[in-house]
Amino acid sequence: MSPAPSGPAGVRRPQRILITGASGCVGQYIAELLLRETDAELLLLLREPSKLTAVAATDPRITLLVGDLRDLGSPGADPALARAIAAATRIIHTATAWGDPERARQVNVEAVKTLLSLADPEQLEQVIYFSTASVLDRRLRLLPEASQYGTEYIQTKALCLQQLEDHPLAARIVAVFPTLVFGGRVDGSGPFPTSYLTAGLGEAARWLWLARWLRADASFHFIHAADIARVCLALATAPHEANPEVGQGALRRIVLGQPAVGVNETVRRLGQWRGCWLPPWGLDLRGWLVEGLIRLLRIEVNAWDRFSIRQRHFVHEPISPPERFGRVSHAPTLEAVFADAGLPHRGPVPRSPER
Template identity: 75%
Template sequence: MSATAAASAGTAGAAGGAARILITGAAGCVGQYTVEHLYRHSDAHLLLLLRDPSKLKVVAANDPRITLLVGDLRDLEPHAEAIASATRVIHTATAWGDPERAQQVNVVAVKRLLALLDPARLEQVIYFSTASILNRDLKLLPEAMAYGTEYIQTKAQCLQDLEVHPLAERIVAVFPTLVFGGRVLPGDPHPTSYLTSGVKEAFPWLWLAKWLRTDSSFHFIHAADIATVCAHLATTPHQPNPEPGQGAVRRLVLGQAPITINQAVATLVRWRRGWVPPVGLDLTPWLIEGLIKLLRIEVNAWDRFSIRQRHFVHKPVSPPERFGLTSYAPTLEAVLETAGVPHRGRLPGTEA
């Protein structure tokens, strides 16, 4: 069935009622921003797959538009009927750390989830991967399978599987770059992303980092902006992949314009009302390698590849503006503002 025919079939299947959007990983950082956005800006019924309902803070669990599917992604059978009722899917759930669990969650469970969907009803699947497995032109990096961690390898494997899946034309694969979200202090209902938590941990080292220079660049994006893009995709008609040079699965790297490591460090220092020296020590590849040996830092094959790669940039990237929308946090300064990072004084749990 073509994507156009699939969209027509899905619309017909949902006729007479609101869309039914299944969101996996609904209690996570990106998951909760997405749930909140869809709840506020659509009339969709939200099917929320999550392991711990007590972590869901952005909507009321007993709201008539909310259905909780409590369980593990590796055991979907108890929710098979609800999954089959979905017209759209936003699959954010993932796993890393343990190789066996990563394989089961990131590969096997994705296949089972797709198998439980009703092709006559389904309009679209938004599948979350990571920009780390793509090169500048959004092609799969050969090194992802060769050197990647269990997380990187399973994400690469799953993308290859999806490209040849019978539902490929209905799949939009999104590849977030570095994700900020939540706040550094308590009080935000959204979970704090690992990167936002890491900003707090970086403060005690700014005195040293500001004297170092490195030729490296990256993209970032706020979880609220990921939610904006995904909600837009999930509430507009699905069409065949419009991206030139891609296959059946549409690939979208979610990120703002690239910035350099040097710019990021300078921004953090200035935000904390510090002084940025005009010169610094260049961290050349040979110097980095020397420091690794001197300090006996453990690095794996993927770490070494990343050090050589240095520039994790992609073209095109897809912030909300690419869809005629407005970013919540388009700059690093905006990220720090929304995260509640103070300009001066200590933060709990830090020494700076």
């Protein structure tokens, strides 16, 4: 654990770590790990305490801050929230919003400004700000198409990143960019909330009968929420330093992910896990065929969807799994993700029939 602020007569005080979005999937993995492996006091900012399942709200090291980020700094806001934010030595900002453009702007842009304005520069050592890897290109530069074609979520994340680059606290901010996030259990059991991607594993398994006949030249990174928590633990328990990354500005950019995996490889490994026979060939999903399927099936696609179809390979260099910070990944492979999610394993893959 890094040296924490000292109290009277040099007595060491534990870090006070504020986590926003603390009832979400990633927020709960972070809170549970920090509670288990550090002596930090945790300030958990959330809207619905009933959704907090991975840690005990009654733990003496936990303080619940119940409120909406959009209300911070408003005349009617609880002054206790402002005092708690000002007392934080570290902030891990995971809270986000999507779906409604106005709400996304308020939460993903305006609330971030307010949150940082309420922090005490004399107390605050570090901010770990959560964005999304979708706004970055391969070399971790801001992707122009994110602002041009992105959904309200992606556009507001891109805008916030641009503003943070010039923020007075930029040198204390570490921006982390998760790739595709797994977490929790497929059936919703267990202490952690289920991420949207993990929830979709069961549906993906049900479509294997079709997917195994298709081929797509595309690739991506993934990361488990437990491994996101491991990286946050490493960052939040080390002395903050000036950005050591080559070619970046004051604001450090870290893409959280395991090595890239192809879509075809993913289907193959999911098929093996489910005991589904996979043919040695398949129909290549090229641009014209994808466009035909979209029209035939009357699938709604937006500008970002079309850009993603053209882009195909959402990969980044460098990526940062826990190993980059001296930690060991909880789920470094897709098979580990399937097992952790409780996706039923159907045994060895049957041999293909003799020809």
